[in-house]
Amino acid sequence: MTTESTPYVAPDQNDPAVRKGQEDRLREVWKPPSGWFFRWTDVNNNRIGVWYTLTAFGFMLFAGVLALIMRTQLAVPNNDLVTANTFNQLFTLHGSMMMFLFAVPMFEAVSIILLPQLLGARDLPFPRLSSFGYWSFLIGGVFVSGSIFFDAAPDGGWFMYPPLTTRTDLSGLGADIWMLGLSFIEVSSVAAAVELIVGVLKCRPPGMRLNLMPLYAWYILVVAVMILFAFPPLIAGDVLFEMERLLNWPFFNAEKGGDPLLWQHLFWIFGHPEVYIVFLPSIALFAMLIPTFAQRHLLGYPWIVLAAVGTAFLSFGLWVHHMFTTGLPKISLAFFAAASEAVAIPTGVQIFVFIATLWAGNVKKSTPLLYASGSLAVFVIGGLTGVMVAVAPFDWQAHDTYFIVAHLHYVLIGGTLLPLFAGLYYYWPLITGKKLSDRLGRIAFWIMFVGMNLTFFPMHLSGLLGMPRRVFTYPEELGIGGLNLASTIGSYMFALGVVIVCIDLALSPRRPKAPRNPWNAGTLEWLAHPDDEDWGIRSVPLIESRYPIWDQKNFVQKVDEGRFFLPDAEEMRRESIVTSVLDARPVQVIRLGTPSVKPMMTAVALAGVFILTTYHLYIWSAVSGVATLACVLWWLWTSTAEIPEKPTKHIGHGIEVPLYTSGPSAPGWWAMFITMMADATAFSGLVFGYFFFWTIHNDFPPSGVGLNGPGVFWPMVALALTLAGWAATVGAREVHRRGKVGAGRALLVVGIVATLASLFAGLAGPWYSGLDPELHVYPAIVWTLAIWTAVHAAIGVIMQGYTLARSLAGKMTPVYDADLRNITVYHHFLALTGIVTFCTIGLFPGVA
Amino acid sequence: MTKPDSDRQLESNRKHWARDLKVTLWTLIIPPTIWAVHFLFCYLWVAVTCAKSSAPGTALNGFPLATLIATIAALLGIVAAGYIARVQSETPGDPPPHEQGTAIDRLRFLALSTRLLAGLSFVAVIFTALPVIIFGDCR
Numbered sequence: 001m002t003t004e005s006t007p008y009v010a011p012d013q014n015d016p017a018v019r020k021g022q023e024d025r026l027r028e029v030w031k032p033p034s035g036w037f038f039r040w041t042d043v044n045n046n047r048i049g050v051w052y053t054l055t056a057f058g059f060m061l062f063a064g065v066l067a068l069i070m071r072t073q074l075a076v077p078n079n080d081l082v083t084a085n086t087f088n089q090l091f092t093l094h095g096s097m098m099m100f101l102f103a104v105p106m107f108e109a110v111s112i113i114l115l116p117q118l119l120g121a122r123d124l125p126f127p128r129l130s131s132f133g134y135w136s137f138l139i140g141g142v143f144v145s146g147s148i149f150f151d152a153a154p155d156g157g158w159f160m161y162p163p164l165t166t167r168t169d170l171s172g173l174g175a176d177i178w179m180l181g182l183s184f185i186e187v188s189s190v191a192a193a194v195e196l197i198v199g200v201l202k203c204r205p206p207g208m209r210l211n212l213m214p215l216y217a218w219y220i221l222v223v224a225v226m227i228l229f230a231f232p233p234l235i236a237g238d239v240l241f242e243m244e245r246l247l248n249w250p251f252f253n254a255e256k257g258g259d260p261l262l263w264q265h266l267f268w269i270f271g272h273p274e275v276y277i278v279f280l281p282s283i284a285l286f287a288m289l290i291p292t293f294a295q296r297h298l299l300g301y302p303w304i305v306l307a308a309v310g311t312a313f314l315s316f317g318l319w320v321h322h323m324f325t326t327g328l329p330k331i332s333l334a335f336f337a338a339a340s341e342a343v344a345i346p347t348g349v350q351i352f353v354f355i356a357t358l359w360a361g362n363v364k365k366s367t368p369l370l371y372a373s374g375s376l377a378v379f380v381i382g383g384l385t386g387v388m389v390a391v392a393p394f395d396w397q398a399h400d401t402y403f404i405v406a407h408l409h410y411v412l413i414g415g416t417l418l419p420l421f422a423g424l425y426y427y428w429p430l431i432t433g434k435k436l437s438d439r440l441g442r443i444a445f446w447i448m449f450v451g452m453n454l455t456f457f458p459m460h461l462s463g464l465l466g467m468p469r470r471v472f473t474y475p476e477e478l479g480i481g482g483l484n485l486a487s488t489i490g491s492y493m494f495a496l497g498v499v500i501v502c503i504d505l506a507l508s509p510r511r512p513k514a515p516r517n518p519w520n521a522g523t524l525e526w527l528a529h530p531d532d533e534d535w536g537i538r539s540v541p542l543i544e545s546r547y548p549i550w551d552q553k554n555f556v557q558k559v560d561e562g563r564f565f566l567p568d569a570e571e572m573r574r575e576s577i578v579t580s581v582l583d584a585r586p587v588q589v590i591r592l593g594t595p596s597v598k599p600m601m602t603a604v605a606l607a608g609v610f611i612l613t614t615y616h617l618y619i620w621s622a623v624s625g626v627a628t629l630a631c632v633l634w635w636l637w638t639s640t641a642e643i644p645e646k647p648t649k650h651i652g653h654g655i656e657v658p659l660y661t662s663g664p665s666a667p668g669w670w671a672m673f674i675t676m677m678a679d680a681t682a683f684s685g686l687v688f689g690y691f692f693f694w695t696i697h698n699d700f701p702p703s704g705v706g707l708n709g710p711g712v713f714w715p716m717v718a719l720a721l722t723l724a725g726w727a728a729t730v731g732a733r734e735v736h737r738r739g740k741v742g743a744g745r746a747l748l749v750v751g752i753v754a755t756l757a758s759l760f761a762g763l764a765g766p767w768y769s770g771l772d773p774e775l776h777v778y779p780a781i782v783w784t785l786a787i788w789t790a791v792h793a794a795i796g797v798i799m800q801g802y803t804l805a806r807s808l809a810g811k812m813t814p815v816y817d818a819d820l821r822n823i824t825v826y827h828h829f830l831a832l833t834g835i836v837t838f839c840t841i842g843l844f845p846g847v848a
Numbered sequence: 849m850t851k852p853d854s855d856r857q858l859e860s861n862r863k864h865w866a867r868d869l870k871v872t873l874w875t876l877i878i879p880p881t882i883w884a885v886h887f888l889f890c891y892l893w894v895a896v897t898c899a900k901s902s903a904p905g906t907a908l909n910g911f912p913l914a915t916l917i918a919t920i921a922a923l924l925g926i927v928a929a930g931y932i933a934r935v936q937s938e939t940p941g942d943p944p945p946h947e948q949g950t951a952i953d954r955l956r957f958l959a960l961s962t963r964l965l966a967g968l969s970f971v972a973v974i975f976t977a978l979p980v981i982i983f984g985d986c987r
Contacts (some may be wrong), residue, residue, distance in 0.1 A: 211957035334979030
């Protein structure tokens with residue numbers, strides 16, 4: 001940030017002609033693409049977010065219909081509407097879709113719409129990444145959910161416990177569809193998490209220090225970080241799982257030294273934080289709408305931050321409470337029971353903060369508030385049964401019964417679904433400019449509320465009376481026919497409520513526009529105009545309060561008249577402001593991605609890798625992999641780290657910031673760092689596997705033909721080469737930064753050679769020692785670690801080569817060196833991966 | 849430790865070493881990170897010991913003492929973080945309710961949040977340590 005001293009003349013915002021010129025330019029720059037195909041290449045968060053939301057909503061309706069079929073089957077004892085096999089597919093797909101295709105993507109979708117508006121940004125920092133995430137989600141989601149029409153849906157329960165699901169004679173293609181289809185979607189979830197974290201940390205408006213951030217942004221930050229640490233263990237589990245199914249590597253096969261419990265650990269290290277990943281964003285909606293309807297600032301802002309961060313941490317110490325009946329030592333169970341009880345504290349804090357705010361405020365009754373308060377009531381019931389099942393001895397009685405089904409639905413409907421309906425009624429005017437019907441909304445609420453309780457409350461009783469989960473029917477003698485019939489009637493009521501909401505949505509286009517900011521809210525997103533422009537925000541405001549619309553004088557008018565920052569698009573580029581993490585000082589103007597077919601093509605190519613592998617078409621899958629790589633390189637080469645036409649730009653009020661930064665102040669650097677955190681977490685899941693197997697075997701590593709290896713020599717050679725490749729890359733960055741371009745390029749060549757050599761040396765250990773991965777879990781896990789590291793080395797080589805090519809093509813210079821700095825981050829992590837892998841497989845057998 | 853308000857006011861107006869420490873998003877998560885380390889320490893000790901032994905009745909020798917030491921260490925760490933955060937959260941300067949866009953209010957906010965997290969982490973660490981009172985072996 002430098003102060004104005006050149007003869008730059010700021011535009012006169014009092015002159016309507018100047019403002020008109022700015023608006024024309026902004027409109028032109030942000031014009032969406034048109035045409036029956038090209039309109040889908042849009043990357044603007046307004047549109048991607050809406051597509052994303054509608055798609056996730058569609059999947060929710062689909063999964064809801066599956067649930068209705070199940071409830072119809074269970075309405076009376078000994079029913080034969082569907083077969084046991086179909087029923088297995090129904091409940092597996094219902095749970096999997098609600099979790100992976102609705103709850104998590106919905107949070108990301110809503111955040112993609114809301115976050116830029118909450119932060120007064122024109123768009124998120126990587127609009128094309130959002131587009132890529134959306135298309136990946138759509139393709140993966142249709143692939144997984146469509147499988148039921150071919151009688152090929154997964155049928156092992158949404159947590160897919162081996163050995164039922166890993167044995168190909170017990171479970172068919174469905175298990176592969178689950179693993180590969182959902183892995184693909186997990187990739188898009190991680191991509192969205194990266195985008196949202198960078199968005200919250202780096203794209204806030206000037207002046208929006210951490211203590212002025214909307215609470216929604218706090219929650220999104222916390223949840224996105226949780227995704228980074230929760231999803232990768234599942235991805236690691238998926239890798240092991242598919243290796244077992246496709247290649248017969250016995251990770252979960254006890255006969256060959258594997259252990260099905262490892263899957264449960266990896267799954268639930270993901271699965272429990274997942275509950276909070278879907279719950280916190282919904283609660284975040286409350287943190288936005290409750291102050292609006294209480295017409296006052298939220299009380300206890302730091303308490304909400306305590307609750308969000310505290311929940312995020314504690315939620316990673318709960319996973320074994322899903323495994324209370326697996327025979328683990330009681331003392332281990334007690335640790336997790338303790339953490340499960342402790343997490344009730346921050347959860348309760350949030351609820352009390354909301355109640356206190358409403359109490360202290362001047363409450364305006366409204367449909368969104370009705371949904372919010374109703375869902376809190378439902379959630380509290382689910383939370384209390386949660387405290388009950390967190391007590392291990394109680395859980396032993398209730399485990400795998402309908403009591404658990406009741407508990408989890410109270411939590412998820414009260415903690416995710418109903419809050420989303422609250423958000424829907426609250427934010428619909430923001431997105432469409434029109435309000436939904438209060439009357440229909442209230443009718444739908446009461447029908448859903450009664451229906452929900454009628455469905456799930458009896459399940460507590462049927463569960464305690466002995467009805468196990470996941471049975472396709474039950475005998476009359478059990479005496480639970482009446483309870484089940486009540487549940488079925490309730491489920492149809494609930495569905496009726498959802499239908500009324502859908503009717504309300506369908507009627508919306510016929511309704512008149514609502515006034516701007518119809519709820520009289522105080523937060524930034526309500527700057528949105530009913531006849532909205534595509535540019536996001538007219539000028540990026542200076543923030544001085546948590547509720548600027550309420551507190552800052554003439555705020556809306558000043559934004560609209562372009563009196564704040566970046567009111568123009570002089571160079572006809574899409575732009576947004578990047579600020580510092582703690583205090584939101586402007587540090588850069590970034591040029592944002594424009595509509596492009598590249599993200600969509602990349603998603604299609606990557607989908608090919610996962611979908612073709614499902615059908616064992618490995619050659620075509622490899623072709624798809626190469627196509628994905630080509631798409632990514634094309635995308636990066638043509639549209640990232642572009643050298644700007646001038647070094648700096650005026651954004652108004654005498655502030656001039658660079659158009660290009662590299663290193664830790666740049667969004668791209670953060671994105672790389674965050675992605676690699678997720679990657680390192682997945683890797684640690686695999687390493688956990690290695691040591692897990694060590695703990696359960698007295699002779700680990702075992703000895704025998706095909707079991708001895710990989711020795712010390714090759715792993716140490718590979719380690720030395722990995723470190724040499726890393727040192728060369730870091731050296732290249734340093735000398736290049738000092739202007740020695742030739743030396744930088746030479747070091748990159750050295751880095752390429754060393755890293756490539758490390759790839760082969762890493763595989764040489766298990767190869768030359770003849771480790772047979774089908775024989776026993778030890779060779780299998782050693783090979784897995786070695787291959788993981790080799791694949792990362794290969795990607796590292798591609799990155800080094802890419803950077804070298806950028807330098808040779810004149811697209812990277814000592815001043816504009818983001819590529820080199822970003823790949824150095826990658827190589828730090830690669831070095832770490834190499835150290836852990838090669839010390840583990842090479843040296844650990846010597847000390848074990 | 850209750851002192852008259854005027855004393856506390858005077859004290860908080862004075863310069864304090866804790867106020868020179870940097871406060872960031874990283875310092876915010878120190879208390880719960882201590883909880884996580886303590887939790888992992890207890891869980892891994894038990895998990896590895898019990899998985900490595902074939903007899904379910906294997907006694908967890910040394911574990912109660914180790915837990916005691918780890919718990920005291922963790923609680924001391926959390927108290928220290930909480931104390932520093934408390935001093936920082938009372939940095940004098942801008943008027944209440946301390947939610948302005950100023951450097952001091954941002955500092956006070958982060959420090960208060962850290963202090964609250966220290967409270968939660970303190971309780972959670974004690975929760976984690978409690979099982980050792982009841983269970984002494986791998987059954």
